[in-house]
Every structure is written in structure tokens, then in C-alpha cells.
Amino acid sequence: MTRAAKYLIIGGGLAAASAVEQLIEADPSAKGATTIVTAENTPPYHRPPLSKGYFLGKESQDDILIKPQSFYDENGIDVWYSRRARLIDPAAHVCELELNKSIKFEKALIATGSSVFRFPGPGRGLEGLHYLRTVLDSDRLKKAAEELNEVVIVGGSFIGMELASGFSQKQIKTTVISRSEQVWEKLNNPAVSDFFRSYFESNGVRFLLGDEPEGFRGAGRVNMVHTKNGQKLSTDAVVIAIGVRPNVQLAEESRLEVNNGIVVDEHLQTSKPDIFAAGDVANFYDPIFQRRRRTEHWDNAEKQGQTAGRNLAGAGETFNAVSMFFSDIYDLTWELWGDPSEADQVIQRVTPSRESICSVYVKDDRVSCVFLMGEAAKESDTAQELVRERLSITGKYDILRDGKRPLSDLR
Numbered sequence: 128m129t130r131a132a133k134y135l136i137i138g139g140g141l142a143a144a145s146a147v148e149q150l151i152e153a154d155p156s157a158k159g160a161t162t163i164v165t166a167e168n169t170p171p172y173h174r175p176p177l178s179k180g181y182f183l184g185k186e187s188q189d190d191i192l193i194k195p196q197s198f199y200d201e202n203g204i205d206v207w208y209s210r211r212a213r214l215i216d217p218a219a220h221v222c223e224l225e226l227n228k229s230i231k232f233e234k235a236l237i238a239t240g241s242s243v244f245r246f247p248g249p250g251r252g253l254e255g256l257h258y259l260r261t262v263l264d265s266d267r268l269k270k271a272a273e274e275l276n277e278v279v280i281v282g283g284s285f286i287g288m289e290l291a292s293g294f295s296q297k298q299i300k301t302t303v304i305s306r307s308e309q310v311w312e313k314l315n316n317p318a319v320s321d322f323f324r325s326y327f328e329s330n331g332v333r334f335l336l337g338d339e340p341e342g343f344r345g346a347g348r349v350n351m352v353h354t355k356n357g358q359k360l361s362t363d364a365v366v367i368a369i370g371v372r373p374n375v376q377l378a379e380e381s382r383l384e385v386n387n388g389i390v391v392d393e394h395l396q397t398s399k400p401d402i403f404a405a406g407d408v409a410n411f412y413d414p415i416f417q418r419r420r421r422t423e424h425w426d427n428a429e430k431q432g433q434t435a436g437r438n439l440a441g442a443g444e445t446f447n448a449v450s451m452f453f454s455d456i457y458d459l460t461w462e463l464w465g466d467p468s469e470a471d472q473v474i475q476r477v478t479p480s481r482e483s484i485c486s487v488y489v490k491d492d493r494v495s496c497v498f499l500m501g502e503a504a505k506e507s508d509t510a511q512e513l514v515r516e517r518l519s520i521t522g523k524y525d526i527l528r529d530g531k532r533p534l535s536d537l538r
Contacts, residue, residue: 131231132162132205134439135222137212137377138238139165141173141425142406144193145432146236146439151202153440159203162230164222167261168208170196175425177265178289179455183296184269188262215381217399234401234439237378237389238432241371241407241423246281250343255350255364259286260371268366275299275363279352281340282368283310285454288323290366291332292456301332302360304352306339315467316486319498322479323456330457335360371423373408386410388421393445395435403439405431414447415515416466416495426451449511462504465496465514476530477503487527487534493517497534509534 134150134157136143143163151157165171172191180186189195199206207224214223215235223229243258245251257268268290272278278294280287283305294301303310309320310327324334335358343365344351352360373388384390384398388410395403395411406428410421430448437444453462459481467473470488477483485503488496494517497510518537520527526536 129221129229129231130162133157133160133233134162135230135232135235136161136163136238137222137235138240138406138408139163139167139169139171139206139208140238140240140406141171141193141428142238142240142432142435143236144171145429146238146405146436147199147204148194149433149436150439151204153437153442157440161203162205162207162232163199164207164210164212164224164230166209166211169262170194170199170206172262173425174260175455177262178259178286178293181262182265182269182290182293191262212377213380215377215383215402217381217383217402220401235403236435236439237383237397237402237404237408238406238428238435239374239377239408240428241373243367243371244369246340246343246367246369248340248342250345250349253343253345254348255345256343257364257366259290259366259368271364272297272299277301277362278364278366279304279360279362280366280368281305282370283307283334283336284313284368284370285311287366287368288327289454289456290368291327292330295327295330295332296457302335302362303327303332304335304338304340304354304360306337308337310334310336313467314463314498315470315488316473316498318473318475319479319484319486322484326457326459326481340365371407373421375408378404378408390419393447394438394443395431395446396438403435405435411446413450413466414445415449415517420450420466422450424450424452426453449515451511459500460504461498461500462507463496463498464507464510465494467496467498470495474524474527476528485530485534487513489520492521493519494537506534513537 171193176191277300280303338354338356341353341355343349375385378389389404407423413420434446474487476485483502484500486498494513
């Protein structure tokens with residue numbers, strides 16, 4: 128059976144939902160002529176709460192929905208739940224789904240997101256191993272947490288650290304194992320990483336850094352973690368948070384260009400006409416840093432989805448947002464503007480503390496990234512613009528190092 132839609136959105140995450148919102152605003156004819164195909168069985172929802180507020184029971188499933196089901200119903204958006212797209216024929220403008228169904232479209236957006244890396248070693252099939260990607264995963268973790276005395280988390284980046292905060296707030300003995308020598312290593316900021324490690328330790332979290340699991344042990348259910356450095360940790364459960372990979376299978380089967388994600392141009396259009404991609408799955412050109420990137424974060428998914436939605440309607444916009452990351456742990460919220468990966472120096476404008484952190488990353492005497500927390504976050508707008516401009520700080524290092532002066536004085 129073949130259905131027809133003017134616009135086809137493949138994926139049920141933030142990028143997809145953001146695209147639909149902008150699409151129906153830019154092209155009113157999209158109402159009643161747009162279909163979303165999602166592998167999940169719920170309307171698109173925000174994922175950050177899955178390791179934070181939702182996991183802690185502070186938010187309900189309705190609270191984390193991007194839009195309620197009524198939004199899609201009232202705007203004539205046909206949502207096909209628990210469905211997967213198998214193949215797109217770009218020339219025929221037809222997308223084949225599972226169960227011998229297909230949809231003919233005029234324009235399509237692929238926003239299939241990413242999937243977690245699975246632990247490949249011994250004990251990977253034991254009960255009590257958890258991953259976090261979907262609301263169902265978070266539900267299982269919440270239920271399991273009711274019975275846990277101790278938990279081991281594998282991975283010291285976003286999900287791992289946020290869950291460590293959550294478990295310790297539930298008074299569960301928590302150990303984080305990470306092959307990195309620092310927590311949040313991707314921040315490329317040892318002083319800030321050390322601050323957060325100490326802050327977590329003051330809340331009872333234990334770290335094993337520079338180590339990783341060799342395997343898991345247990346009689347049907349995990350009760351022991353053996354590490355490559357010879358540590359043996361008893362545990363009631365293990366959460367594995369070692370990163371994600373982009374869901375590019377559909378793009379590969381459809382012969383779109385794929386290279387660390389689906390390759391898109393400045394308009395988020397793929398190598399085939401009338402097919403766009405956005406979110407975790409998109410490998411895009413960043414005009415600010417003048418190189419290709421693929422970004423796995425809420426802010427990127429929202430902004431790329433919005434641009435893609437308008438471009439489906441013919442806007443022809445260039446995606447040029449300043450990349451932004453954030454995280455919430457305990458009573459702290461931090462944000463990072465730009466790209467920290469290639470900085471040749473990081474200037475701490477103030478000594479990192481729970482009251483304030485302001486780190487400015489510099490590459491070739493130009494601002495490439497700014498990390499803010501607490502009092503310093505009041506300068507978010509300025510930080511974003513300094514990164515966008517890649518502001519030269521030649522001759523301005525004294526100003527930069529003086530935390531009593533505002534960032535705007537660098538201009």
C-alpha cells in the first residue's frame with residue numbers, strides 16, 4: 128500500500144518536531160499534507176530530562192513532550208508510530224517502510240538521530256545492564272533504582288555524569304568508570320574537569336579514571352565488574368554510557384552520501400535533491416569554524432530542525448548557528464558556546480567554583496569557545512557573539528584574564 132504526502136519527516140526526536148513546527152508556519156499547505164514516521168510509540172519528546180528531571184521523578188512523560196498529540200491532530204500531521212523506514216528511492220520520491228508499506232513524497236527530512244554504543248565484551252548479555260536513549264530506557268532505570276544499593280556507570284561524559292548525579296541524589300552508592308583521565312574530557316578543560324570531579328566526590332560519587340571494564344560477571348544478573356586495570360567492583364546494576372553512533376542505515380541503503388553521518392550542504396540538503404537531514408545524524412559544514420562537524424546535542428537538533436523545516440518549504444536558509452552544549456547536575460547548570468576541541472589555550476577568568484566559572488578558549492589568538500556557569504552565565508549573549516565573530520584577542524590578554532571586567536570589554 129502506498130500513501131502520499133507533500134512532506135515526509137523520518138524520525139521522532141527533537142529535530143523532527145522542530146522541523147514540523149517551522150514547516151507548517153512557513154507553508155500552511157503542510158497542514159494535512161505532512162507525515163511523520165517514527166520508530167517510537169510516543170510523540171516526540173525532549174531527551175535531556177531522561178537522565179535528569181524525568182529520571183528523578185520531577186517531570187512526567189507529558190511534561191517532556193515537545194508538543195502534545197493534540198498539536199499533531201489539530202494541524203493534520205499524520206504520525207505513524209512504531210514504524211521504520213527501510214529505503215528511499217530518491218528518483219521516484221518514494222520511501223519504503225516495514226510491512227510492505229510506502230509513502231510517496233515531494234520533499235523529505237531524515238532526522239533519525241543516533242543509537243548507543245553497546246558493550247562488546249564478556250557479560251554483555253547479563254540482566255541488570257542498562258543503556259539510556261529512550262523514555263522506556265529511563266522508565267526501566269527508574270524502576271531498577273528502587274531496588275539498588277550500588278550502581279556502576281561506565282562513561283564520564285554527558286549521560287554518565289548526569290546519571291551519576293541522579294543516582295547519588297537517590298542515595299545509591301555510585302561509581303563511575305571512564306577510560307579518560309578526566310571527567311567530561313571533551314570539554315578540553317582540565318581545571319573545570321577537576322572542579323566537577325571534586326564536586327561529585329563531595330556528593331559521594333567515586334571515580335575510576337583511566338580504566339574501563341574488561342567484562343561483567345554474575346549468575347544471570349550482573350553483580351561484579353572486572354576492569355582492565357585489575358579492579359573488581361561489586362554492583363547491583365551497570366549503566367553503560369560510552370557514546371552514540373549516527374543512524375545512517377537508511378541513508379546508506381538509499382545511496383545518499385554518508386561520512387560520519389549524512390553529508391549535507393549549507394542548507395542541510397543531502398546529496399540527493401529534495402531530501403534533507405538534521406540533528407545527530409547530519410554531517411554539516413560549520414561556517415564559523417570552516418570545517419565539517421557532526422554535533423550530538425539538544426540545541427543542535429532544535430536549531431537544525433528549525434532550519435530544515437523552513438528549507439523544506441523553500442526558504443533556502445544557510446545553517447550558521449553557534450554550537451551550544453549544556454548540562455544540569457545537582458544544583459548546577461553549565462553551558463558551552465563554540466567548539467572546545469582545537470583550542471591551543473584555555474583562560475580561566477575566575478577560579479572555578481560553584482558560584483561562577485568562565486573559561487575562554489583561544490585558537491590562533493581568536494575566541495573559539497566559552498564555558499559559563501553560575502554568575503558568569505549572565506554573559507551568555509556576549510559569549511555567543513564572541514565565538515560567532517571568532518574575535519581576535521591579540522593585545523587583549525590582560526583584559527581576558529581579568530575576571531572583574533565584562534567579556535564585552537574584549538571588543
